[in-house]
Amino acid sequence: MGDQLTSSAEALRLFFTEDIYLVKGTEVNVPVSVPVSKIKENIVFKSLGKNQKNILILVNDNEFEVSSERGRELLRNIVKAMELTANDFALVNYAAYGNSQFKELTDFFSSKVVLVFGVSPLALGLPEHPQHVLLMQDKMQLIFSLNLDALAADQNGKKVLWGCLKQINNG
Numbered sequence: 459m460g461d462q463l464t465s466s467a468e469a470l471r472l473f474f475t476e477d478i479y480l481v482k483g484t485e486v487n488v489p490v491s492v493p494v495s496k497i498k499e500n501i502v503f504k505s506l507g508k509n510q511k512n513i514l515i516l517v518n519d520n521e522f523e524v525s526s527e528r529g530r531e532l533l534r535n536i537v538k539a540m541e542l543t544a545n546d547f548a549l550v551n552y553a554a555y556g557n558s559q560f561k562e563l564t565d566f567f568s569s570k571v572v573l574v575f576g577v578s579p580l581a582l583g584l585p586e587h588p589q590h591v592l593l594m595q596d597k598m599q600l601i602f603s604l605n606l607d608a609l610a611a612d613q614n615g616k617k618v619l620w621g622c623l624k625q626i627n628n629g
Contacts, residue, residue: 504554505550517605525606572595589615592622
């Protein structure tokens with residue numbers, strides 16, 4: 459979870475509705491019972507694509523917006539082979555949202571299909587899943603794979619992934 463400290467006067471006014479006075483040199487021990495609730499701000503995820511078929515593609519690259527040139531070329535080939543266009547999916551670089559959980563992402567994008575490249579299931583708050591296996595998770599089709607750049611160099615991994623991608627119903 460991100461840093462929850464704030465010094466924003468506007469935000470603090472929502473929680474403190476009575477005047478608070480600080481008096482120097484005086485120490486008063488007063489038991490305070492204040493209800494505390496964890497509030498998570500609504501995150502707006504930046505993505506490429508229009509997501510018209512509710513397909514979420516998660517990549518994980520700290521250096522590039524999507525991946526290296528080799529990784530981007532592989533992704534273009536995957537998308538083309540699946541007969542998708544940029545209108546069909548939302549592409550998100552998870553590196554920018556490292557604390558986000560699977561449900562937050564999939565709720566935000568109303569996902570039906572999720573392709574994950576280079577993000578572990580544990581990082582997304584899911585139990586461990588094998589790579590290159592089509593899974594069902596909360597009525598969504600889900601596949602985990604290597605980071606795009608690493609996958610581009612893994613001939614066998616690409617073959618196994620392709621067999622799995624052919625099983626997806628993205629209608």
